[in-house]
Amino acid sequence: MPIPVSISVDAMGADSGPAIAVDGIEVILKRKAGTQARFLLHGDEAILKPLVDAKPEHVRSRIEIRHSDSEVRMTDKPSEAVRRSRGSSMWNAMVSVKDGEAAAVVSAGNTGALMAISKVVLRMKKGVHRPAIAASWPTTRGHTVVLDVGANVECGPSQLVEFAIMGEAYHRAVHGSTDPTVGLLNVGQEELKGNDVVRAADRLIREAHLKLNYHGFVEGDDISLGRxxxxxxxxxxxxxxLKTAEGTAKLVGAWMRDAFTSSLSARLGAILLSISGLKQLRARLDPRTINGGVLLGLNGMVVKSHGGTDGEGFATALGIGIDLAPSGFLSEIEGNLRRLAEAEETEAAKEPAE
Amino acid sequence: MPIPVSISVDAMGADSGPAIAVDGIEVILKRKAGTQARFLLHGDEAILKPLVDAKPEHVRSRIEIRHSDSEVRMTDKPSEAVRRSRGSSMWNAMVSVKDGEAAAVVSAGNTGALMAISKVVLRMKKGVHRPAIAASWPTTRGHTVVLDVGANVECGPSQLVEFAIMGEAYHRAVHGSTDPTVGLLNVGQEELKGNDVVRAADRLIREAHLKLNYHGFVEGDDISLGRxxxxxxxxxxxxxxLKTAEGTAKLVGAWMRDAFTSSLSARLGAILLSISGLKQLRARLDPRTINGGVLLGLNGMVVKSHGGTDGEGFATALGIGIDLAPSGFLSEIEGNLRRLAEAEETEAAKEPAE
Known part of the structure; x- marks a missing residue:
């Protein structure tokens, strides 16, 4: 029998309050019927206890409340958060992972603070400049992992190559692929196009002799196509x-509702459809089913849930934490990070003028 | 009676050959039933003449073929295109606008070459660094004009402010709005987020006293929402x-087809829907109905069609040219460009150390 996985939860981060974290635990226990997962719930005990007590026994029994005196606010700047957040629910949730009590931390709180605190508490893997946030994107062929989706506003070429290494290992761990292909997002498939950074990253990735199935440049539409x-x-x-895709899916969803209510025959058609296909389509278009970005590059697993989500969405983020926990992806990225460091040293030795 | 507008067409640029240009003319004459538009068709007469002769009299009579000995290839680099393209269909089509024979040029050819040739033949408006490509994006509320969608891979703050000025005038001209709102695309709505360039552009746009209804930062999902x-x-x-939105719309379209064929009742439902709402929905999801980016910042109107489009899509690009021709948007941007130049001079005078 496998050892039950423990997930550390920052219960105080979501826009609509701690109830969604407790609801999320109930939902994920239902979705993953056989899971033995347990949850360390960090936050204000006075608020959390009544929420947990209101749940049925099979949910209550999986939750251990860990009281925190404070919480990180959405308005806190990352630098302030690190100084002032010791003892907050986010900080303590991260410490549970560092101490080996939990396999992953899940939070819907302030992204910048989560990044900063994770770097201080868990520390970065050797060879990584800064963590990146990876999102799994549904496509016509399965899932494409896109990174970075918001942690690093400006990136140099070697950071992009680190993202390639981490994203590839993540795809193998989470989506079970054996030799995932990697593309570099650009504005055109010809090698001449694009800005200096992506062109330099393209050269570096080709010359670093990484064990990586590198495909070259891809464009925005290739993400959903799963190229x-x-x-x-x-x-x-x-x-x-990421946000543009979310907006487009919402727009098309609104157009669908228009189409389904435009006449009596359309309404009848929609009723017939709803018996079968429409339900699946609605589920596919539901942003809550793809909620949860993973912070890569740290000595520990950190899952960021959308701040504005509900219990269903938070459950998806918890599910990612549960799936990641037994995977070996943290150790798998180390070989390629070492090769990248060697390639950069060779490159630096070749160009003494720079 | 209004003077009939003339559109100059580069017939040789599309991936699938010149037939789509001739087909496009037939389609747009049908879509815009009352239009008096005429077309100067630039390209190889030996290829174009049989295509035009095969069309009915009411189409033939609107087309004047202008022979060109050469054409710009998709593989030509912009710098080569300028040197070698004198006398090509793209060059000659542009000259027709410069000489006042036509009100706008429409081409499905090489974007880089089109940019470079338009700068040489038509020249840029005073105060504009480089042209931008604007796309009209369907939203839940109407249309949002997004620019730049591919002409300038790297931009400084004052270029972004120029785009704001040109995009605002373009929205008034093409979508008939009186005081369109302008947003700056960023990764977060808080002023602290984003890279240095967008933060500097945000400051400049606020301090330049432009006549502009500036809203501040917007995010990717705000485009389709029409914020x-x-x-x-x-x-x-x-x-x-732009490409991500196209890919997402395609993905959702594929999911819809799955949903409509998943069972017998779904098929029946789809048949009922297709009588009414589904047809409109399909039209909305058809990328050919939004084909055509406009090059802004030049002394003349240039419409870029997607290279891989067909007659229906090329007709949309021709329609944009016809709609733009009588508008005063070229002169409308001049006042704000002057104000921007003044604001930049004041800024430069304030910061002698830089």
């Missing part, structure tokens, strides 16, 4: 791509 | 956003 399993970009473009 | 009428960004992020 490569991993798409690498800086946090500015990646965040804009 | 502002104009969204300003650099050509790298803008192109990724």
């Amino acid at each position: 490569t399993d991993v798409v690498v970009t800086d946090g500015f473009s990646g965040n804009i791509a | 502002t009428d104009v969204v300003v960004t650099d050509g790298f992020s803008g192109n990724i956003a």
Whole structure:
């Protein structure tokens, strides 16, 4: 029998309060019927206890409340958060992972603070400049992992190559692929196009002799088409791509509702559809089913839930934590990070003028 | 009776050959039943003449073939295109606008070459660094103009402010708005987020006393929601956003087809829907109905069609040219460009150390 996984939860981060964390635990226990997962719930005990007590026994029995005196606010700047957040629910949730009590931490709180605190508490893996946030994107062929989707607004070439290494290992761990392909997001497939940073990253990735199935440049529409399993970009473009896709899916959803209510025959058609296909389609378009970005590059697993989500969405983020826990992806990225460091040293030795 | 507008067409640029240009003319004459538009068709007469002769009299009579000995290839680099393209269909089509024979040029050819040739033949408006490509994006509320969607991979702050000025005038001209709102694309709505360039552009736009209804930062999902009428960004992020939206719409379309064929009742439902709402929904999801980016910042109107489009899509690009022709948007941007230049001079005078 496998050892039950423990997930550390920052219960105080979500926009609508701690109830969604407790609801999320109930939902994920239902979705993953056989799971033995347990949850360390960090936050204000006076608020959390009545919420937990209101749940049925099979949910209550999986939760251990860990009281925190304070919480990180959405308005805190990352630098302030690190100084002032010792003892907050976010900090303490991270410490549970560092101390080996939990396999992953899940939080819906302030992204900048989560990044900063995770770097201080868990520390970065050797060879990584800064953590990146990876999102799993549904495609016509499965899932594409896109990173960075918002942690690093400006990135140099070697950071993009680190993202490639981390994203590839993540795809193998979470989506079970054996040799995932990696693409670099650009504005055109010809090698001549694009800015200096992506062109330099393209050269570096080809010359670093990484064990990586590198495909070259891809464009924005290739993400949803699933042209490569991993798409690498800086946090500015990646965040804009992610949010644009969310907006487009919402727009098309609104158009569908228009179409289904435009006449009596359309309404009848929609009723017939709803018996079968429409339900699946609605589930696919539900942003809560793809909620949860993973912070990569740390000595520990950190899952960031959307701040504005509900219990269903938070459950998805908890599910990612549960799935990641037994995977070996943290150790798998180390070989390629070492090769990248060697390639950069060789490159630096070749160009003494720089 | 209004003077009939003339559109100059580069017939040789599309991936699938010149037939789509001739087909496009037939389609747009049908879509715009009352239009008096005429077309100067630039390209190889030996190829074009049989295509035109095969069309009915009411189409033939609107077309005047202008022979060109050469054409710009998709593989030509912009710098080569300028040197070698004199006398090509793209060059000659542009000259027709410069000489006042036509009100706008429409081409499905090589974007880089089109940019470079338009700068040489038409020249840029005073105060504009480089042209930008604007796309009209369907939203839940109407249309949002997004620029730049691919012409300028790297942009400074004052270029972004120029895009704001040009995009605002374009929205008034094409979508008939009176005081369109303008947003700056960023990764977060808080002023602290984002990279140095967008933060500097935000300051400049606020301090330049432009006649502009400036809303501040917007995020990727705000484009499809129509939060502002104009969204300003650099050509790298803008192109990724545009292509990502196209890919997402395709993905959702594929999911819809799955849903409509998943069972017998779903098929029946889809048949009932197709009588009414589904047809409209399909039209909304058809990328050919939003084909055509406009090059802004030049002394003349240039419409870029997607290279891989067909007659229906090329007709949309021709329609944009016809709609733009009588508008005064070229002169409308001049006042704000002057104010921006003054604000930059004041800024430079204030900071002698820089």
